[in-house]
Amino acid sequence: MSTVLDVRDLKVAFHTRNGVVRAVDGVSLSVEKGKTTGIVGESGSGKSVTCYSLLGLIPMPPGKIEGGTAAFGGQDLLKLSESELQKVRGRRISMIFQDPMTSLNPYLRVGTQLIEPLRLHEGLSKSEAMKRGVEALREVGIPNPEQRIRQYPHEFSGGMRQRVMIAMALITRPELLIADEPTTALDVTIQKQVLDLIRDLQKRLGIAVVFITHDLAVVSEVCDFVNVMYAGRLVEAAPVRELFAQPRHAYTRALMRSIPALQKKGQPLYTIPGLPPDLAHLPPGCAFRPRQTPERQALCLTDRQPPLIEISEGHWVQDCPGCVIRP
Amino acid sequence: MSAATAVITAPSGVSLSKGRSLWQDAWARFRKNRLAVGCTVLLAFIGLLCAFGPTVAFYKFGMTGETQDLVLKASPPSAQHWFGTDSLGRDLLVRTLEGGRVSLKVALIATLVALLIGVSYGATAGYVGGRADSWMMRVVDILYAMPFMLFVILLTVAFGKNMTLLYLAIGAVEWLTMARIVRAQVLTLARQEFVEAARSLGLPGRMIIFRHIVPNVLGPVIVYTTLTIPAVMLLEAALSFLGLGVQPPDSSWGTLIDDGANNMETYWWMLAFPAGIFSLTLFCLNFAGDGLRDALDVKSGKD
Amino acid sequence: MLRFTLSRLVQAIVVVFVVFTLTFFMIRLAPGSPFATGEKQMPEEVMEMMKRSYGMNKPVYQQYFGAIGNYLQGDFMPSMKYEGRANAKIILDAFPVSLTIGISALLIALGIGLPAGIIAAVKRNTFLDYSAMSLALIGICLPTFVMGPFLALYFGIKLEWFNVAGWFSPTDWVLPSVTMGLIYAAYIARLTRGGMLEILNQDFIRTARAKGVPGWKIVVFHALKGGLLPVVAFLGPALAGITTGSFIIEKIFNLPGLGQHVINAVFNRDYTLTLATVVFYTSLLVAVNFLTDVLIAWLNPKVRLA
Numbered sequence: 001m002s003t004v005l006d007v008r009d010l011k012v013a014f015h016t017r018n019g020v021v022r023a024v025d026g027v028s029l030s031v032e033k034g035k036t037t038g039i040v041g042e043s044g045s046g047k048s049v050t051c052y053s054l055l056g057l058i059p060m061p062p063g064k065i066e067g068g069t070a071a072f073g074g075q076d077l078l079k080l081s082e083s084e085l086q087k088v089r090g091r092r093i094s095m096i097f098q099d100p101m102t103s104l105n106p107y108l109r110v111g112t113q114l115i116e117p118l119r120l121h122e123g124l125s126k127s128e129a130m131k132r133g134v135e136a137l138r139e140v141g142i143p144n145p146e147q148r149i150r151q152y153p154h155e156f157s158g159g160m161r162q163r164v165m166i167a168m169a170l171i172t173r174p175e176l177l178i179a180d181e182p183t184t185a186l187d188v189t190i191q192k193q194v195l196d197l198i199r200d201l202q203k204r205l206g207i208a209v210v211f212i213t214h215d216l217a218v219v220s221e222v223c224d225f226v227n228v229m230y231a232g233r234l235v236e237a238a239p240v241r242e243l244f245a246q247p248r249h250a251y252t253r254a255l256m257r258s259i260p261a262l263q264k265k266g267q268p269l270y271t272i273p274g275l276p277p278d279l280a281h282l283p284p285g286c287a288f289r290p291r292q293t294p295e296r297q298a299l300c301l302t303d304r305q306p307p308l309i310e311i312s313e314g315h316w317v318q319d320c321p322g323c324v325i326r327p
Numbered sequence: 328m329s330a331a332t333a334v335i336t337a338p339s340g341v342s343l344s345k346g347r348s349l350w351q352d353a354w355a356r357f358r359k360n361r362l363a364v365g366c367t368v369l370l371a372f373i374g375l376l377c378a379f380g381p382t383v384a385f386y387k388f389g390m391t392g393e394t395q396d397l398v399l400k401a402s403p404p405s406a407q408h409w410f411g412t413d414s415l416g417r418d419l420l421v422r423t424l425e426g427g428r429v430s431l432k433v434a435l436i437a438t439l440v441a442l443l444i445g446v447s448y449g450a451t452a453g454y455v456g457g458r459a460d461s462w463m464m465r466v467v468d469i470l471y472a473m474p475f476m477l478f479v480i481l482l483t484v485a486f487g488k489n490m491t492l493l494y495l496a497i498g499a500v501e502w503l504t505m506a507r508i509v510r511a512q513v514l515t516l517a518r519q520e521f522v523e524a525a526r527s528l529g530l531p532g533r534m535i536i537f538r539h540i541v542p543n544v545l546g547p548v549i550v551y552t553t554l555t556i557p558a559v560m561l562l563e564a565a566l567s568f569l570g571l572g573v574q575p576p577d578s579s580w581g582t583l584i585d586d587g588a589n590n591m592e593t594y595w596w597m598l599a600f601p602a603g604i605f606s607l608t609l610f611c612l613n614f615a616g617d618g619l620r621d622a623l624d625v626k627s628g629k630d
Numbered sequence: 631m632l633r634f635t636l637s638r639l640v641q642a643i644v645v646v647f648v649v650f651t652l653t654f655f656m657i658r659l660a661p662g663s664p665f666a667t668g669e670k671q672m673p674e675e676v677m678e679m680m681k682r683s684y685g686m687n688k689p690v691y692q693q694y695f696g697a698i699g700n701y702l703q704g705d706f707m708p709s710m711k712y713e714g715r716a717n718a719k720i721i722l723d724a725f726p727v728s729l730t731i732g733i734s735a736l737l738i739a740l741g742i743g744l745p746a747g748i749i750a751a752v753k754r755n756t757f758l759d760y761s762a763m764s765l766a767l768i769g770i771c772l773p774t775f776v777m778g779p780f781l782a783l784y785f786g787i788k789l790e791w792f793n794v795a796g797w798f799s800p801t802d803w804v805l806p807s808v809t810m811g812l813i814y815a816a817y818i819a820r821l822t823r824g825g826m827l828e829i830l831n832q833d834f835i836r837t838a839r840a841k842g843v844p845g846w847k848i849v850v851f852h853a854l855k856g857g858l859l860p861v862v863a864f865l866g867p868a869l870a871g872i873t874t875g876s877f878i879i880e881k882i883f884n885l886p887g888l889g890q891h892v893i894n895a896v897f898n899r900d901y902t903l904t905l906a907t908v909v910f911y912t913s914l915l916v917a918v919n920f921l922t923d924v925l926i927a928w929l930n931p932k933v934r935l936a
Contacts, residue, residue, distance in 0.1 A: 057839060061755075082845075089842035097840075100834040107855040107931060117841050152931040167840070465641075472645045474915050476874040477908050479658055481896055565878055568775045569893065581775075588779040588882060591842050592787055602776040609771040 005031040005054075005177055005209040008079075012053045012069035014048075019280035023199065024051040025232040026068075031176065036202065036209040038223030038240070042254070044276050046232035047212045051178045053078070055093060056085045091121040094169035098181040100161035104153040110164055111149040117172045136167040140197060159190035168327070170201060177202075178210045183218060190241055195222055218242060219224065228252050231277050231287035232242070232309065235323075238315035249309055250296070250323040251288050286320040296322040356622040363618020366611035373608055377427030384421045387584045391421060391575070398472045411596040413586065417540040421585060423601050429579040432603075433494065433572075438500025441555055445505025446548060452506070453513025454540075464510065467503055475500040479562075483571040493572060497562050501555050508551050546623045553616035555607050564605065579603040631927065638700070642916045649700070649912040650905070650907065654694055657904045664710040664899045684710060684902070685728045685907050699903065706906040711898045717906035720891060725910075727797060728887035731879060732872045738811025739818050739868075746815070747822025751830060751857070752849060754823075762819060769816025774875050778809040778882040795884035806879045813869055813875075821864050826857035855929065862926055865918040873911060 012024040026044045031037045037284070039047040048139065052058045054070050054077050070077040073092060094117075099102045105113055112131065117128035124132070137145035140163040154160060162182060169177055179198065183191040187241075199222055211222055219240065219294050221228055226243045228236040228251065236249040247253045254272045256262075263269060274291035283289065287303035292300060300322030309319045317324055339356025351519065357363060384390045396416030404411045410419035452463040479496045558579075566572030568588075575582070580601050587598030664678055681687055685696060698708055750762040770779075782805060786794035792805050795822040829835065830853055838852045877889035888907065895903040 001781060057836065086842045086844055089840055095837075095840040097833060097837060099833060103837045104850055105834040105838070107929075108852070114837075116843065120842060130754060154932050165837075385897075460907055469641060469648065472919050473649055474870060474873065475914050476870070476877075477649075477892070477911060478652070478656075480877075480893065481653065481660075481904070481908070545844055557771075559874075564773060565874070567774065569877060569881060575861055584775055584779075588775065591779050591783050595783070598783075602780070605773075606771050606776060608766065609773075613767060613771060626661070 002033045003030050004033050006071040008069045008171060010050060010070065011066040012049055012052065012058065013064055013066050014062045015064060016062055021279045022232050022282055024053065025282065027229065027234050029227050030235065031208045031210055033208050034206045035224040036211050036222050038211045038213065038219045038226040039229060040213060040219055041228060041229035042214060042276055043278065045229040047229050048180055051180065051212060055089050055095065056082065076147045090117040092170050092174050093176045093178065095178045095180065095183050096165045096169045096176040100158055100165055103165060104161055106153050110151055110153060114149065114164065114168050114171065119170065133173060136171045140167045158186055161195060162186060162194050166197060172207065173205060174207065176208045176210065180212045198222065206311055216255055216262065231282060232279060233287055233305065235318045236316065242315050248317045248324050250292060286323060288323055292322055298316060348552055353622040357439055357618055360618040360621065363615050366614040369614060370608065371387045373427065373433060377424045378432060380424040381421055390418055393417060405598055408602040413597055414590065419600055421595065422578060423604055426578045426580045426583045426601065429573055429577055429602065430560060430563060433563045433579065434556050436494045437497040437559045438552060442552060444498065445502035446509050449506035449509030450513050453510040454517055456514065467506055471503050479566065480571060483566065497559055500562065501559060504549055508547050509544060512547055513540060513555035516540050516543055549618045550623055552604050553612065553619050557612040558610065634927055635924055638920055642920045645813055645916050646909065650909050652698060653905050653908045657901055658690065660899060662899045666695065666804040687730055698841055707902045709903040711903065717903050720903065721888060721906060721910055724886060724888040726889055727885055728876050728889060730803055731887065732876060734803055734807035735810035735814060735872055738807060739814035743818025744817035746819040748826055748849065750819065750823040751826035754827060763823065766816040769813050774809055774813060774878045775882060778815060778879060779804055781809055783841055797885050800880065806883045806885060810872060812873050817864065818861055820834055821860045822858065825860040826853055828852045829857040859929060862922060862929065864920045869913055869918045872911040873915060
């Protein structure tokens with residue numbers, strides 16, 4: 001089991017006019033070859049920023065990587081210059097994004113965009129690259145690839161566009177694929193197709209995948225290991241089955257309770273009370289405390305961030321007395 | 328999007344505020360833009376000067392823009408004549424202010440003309456929709472392609488130097504874009520869900536138009552109006568410069584600049600001051616307009 | 631696309647026709663006559679003869695259709711003021727001057743405005759951006775009849791690099807073109823910056839970055855096509871502006887261009903020359919608008935393939 005990516009204590013902040021927003025506050029995670037690591041959390045939990053900062057894709061004037069390391073292929077991604085990062089992006093680490101409608105350039109033909117990584121990173125000629133492009137489209141299940149490759153994005157449906165994105169991301173056979181909520185904007189039936197496609201390709205190509213999502217149902221489908229983030233911090237991390245069987249942190253448990261499909265019909269849907277915290281004014285102690293019941297709130301740490309401990313094998317949790325359920 | 332919208336500030340620990348209407352929001356944003364506010368103040372200052380300055384000059388100094396001093400003739404700026412005098416010895420400061428009166432008056436009236444025609448035309452087209460709308464807009468498209476300037480020149484030269492004609496002609500050039508903007512807004516608004524909702528509640532058409540559609544159209548209209556005023560001023564000045572707009576004995580900034588340009592080799596101040604004030608006014612109008620646009624348009628984004 | 635092109639073409643022809651008609655009748659409605667010569671009163675018989683030679687003794691609508699007929703055959707008829715000279719020749723003599731200035735101005739405007747706008751967008755909110763946009767704003771606020779005399783004053787009179795009037799030496803085109811060029815450069819810079827910023831904020835630019843595409847390639851290959859759309863759309867109004875601007879420029883710098891002919895023709899009630907120049911200008915404008923409309927539609931893949 002080789003580790004493809006090893007992130008330690010990543011800290012990313014945005015220096016805005018309203019204060020310093022600590023989007024990522026000391027997150028560590030690792031990704032194994034051939035496995036899918038999930039990052040779960042609400043909007044604003046820092047899950048996307050974590051991954052974007054690995055590739056230097058956050059806007060750096062307000063954004064700043066304040067600490068941590070990210071070991072990948074013998075290099076620390078966080079210390080690379082822009083030109084060095086350009087060699088990694090699209091070639092060794094690829095990303096696919098949430099909205100396939102807007103993530104493809106409407107002014108360029110699909111083929112042009114699709115083969116761009118090949119021409120850029122492998123120096124292929126246009127005709128060679130086009131051949132690979134047609135193959136790539138076929139691989140992701142797009143019919144008539146020879147004709148489709150010359151079309152424009154608006155001539156594809158949403159699900160097909162996402163397949164094109166996947167083809168584009170994997171055309172250079174990267175070692176790591178980061179998928180930022182790739183199915184959130186799609187219909188449920190198409191969602192399943194795309195998820196199956198990703199899993200399929202992963203098995204075939206042996207790539208490592210980081211899967212960002214807020215949907216626990218999707219997590220149970222695709223991920224091998226799950227990291228749960230809240231307010232820029234990691235609150236729990238465990239292999240997927242273990243996490244669903246024994247969620248230890250109050251936040252994880254609350255998330256599980258909120259899955260609509262698991263709730264009784266006729267009852268009001270469960271929602272976690274309160275709102276996510278203002279990342280510009282994070283409390284020094286447990287971040288989840290304000291949303292706890294009053295009795296448990298009294299037990300939460302208020303003076304320091306709860307440390308991550310390995311509560312059972314491979315299962316880590318933020319050790320806050322108010323939030324953690326001990327075995 | 329009408330009247331009052333409650334604003335929930337997300338982070339916990341901050342109380343839910345009472346709610347600000349869009350206009351209050353916009354006003355707050357505008358106030359923050361110091362440049363726009365500064366320009367508006369400066370504009371107001373210039374406007375007041377032009378409105379009352381000549382009167383002050385008359386009562387305090389017994390001077391108007393026509394008081395000639397044939398002994399002094401043209402002279403550079405001095406203590407008695409801050410902007411200098413022109414070739415007939417007339418004080419340039421007063422002339423500039425009087426010219427400003429005319430220029431500003433023409434600008435406002437012509438803009439009003441453009442506004443009235445454009446808004447009624449556009450609103451009707453947008454509200455009615457359907458074939459009437461597409462024919463009306465086709466007329467606009469055709470008119471848009473016509474070289475209006477040529478017609479304005481034709482009109483002003485042919486029919487004499489009539490101020491009313493000038494207002495109408497200049498207004499006629501600018502109303503087209505206003506019509507387009509208004510029609511686009513009304514078109515989208517009339518078909519939006521909140522109008523459907525209002526209608527389903529039984530609100531009469533007139534009420535829908537006034538309480539829901541008009542406030543939302545006002546935004547772009549205001550913005551475009553602030554952009555039209557400088558365009559109109561430029562047009563009037565250009566015409567006057569060519570000798571086609573304002574005629575003697577009246578003078579506007581355009582005619583003053585024309586005089587100045589003719590004499591620029593020897594009497595530089597005759598060009599510098601009117602041109603300077605004119606440009607300054609345009610400058611302020613543009614910045615204030617930009618500021619208004621940023622404040623009112625939620626989607627325009629910061630850039 | 632084809633349907634779009636055809637409908638635009640039809641519109642263009644309609645415009646020229648409408649302008650033709652309006653001009654024809656409007657100039658005849660104006661008080662005064664083409665043959666009034668001021669102090670010297672022309673004897674009746676001579677006046678009658680002149681009128682007849684121009685066909686003015688016929689009823690107006692006959693003259694109108696006659697004129698249409700002439701124009702369709704490419705005959706722009708002779709001028710009434712400049713006896714014996716064909717309008718077409720007058721136009722052809724004067725137009726090259728206006729054309730040179732117009733095209734040079736446009737090239738200067740694009741040459742300065744496009745790079746300025748692109749750089750301002752790419753380096754937004756930096757010093758480069760602010761200074762470029764401030765200069766642009768100054769350009770917008772200084773009309774031609776202010777900028778022209780100023781430039782003439784400084785470069786022509788003070789530094790004596792150029793002539794400030796006339797069209798004799800080979801450098802006479804510089805000041806007029808630069809005057810107009812700078813002002814349009816300002817508009818183009820702002821439009822380019824706006825267009826580029828809008829594109830650069832889009833998701834697909836983020837995708838391109840994630841693929842490892844270097845910065846300049848993103849600008850040139852991914853952003854430019856969409857970002858320049860506002861500028862292309864502006865070319866139509868820009869040309870209209872340059873046309874009218876040329877009237878002013880020609881007055882300031884005393885150039886024998888077409889602009890002065892238009893104005894003088896109207897002043898002199900020269901019916902045929904007025905008609906000829908107006909129709910000429912209109913056709914030009916309409917043609918350019920047509921071409922830019924088609925170009926914009928073509929640049930947008932959604933419209934092109936419809």
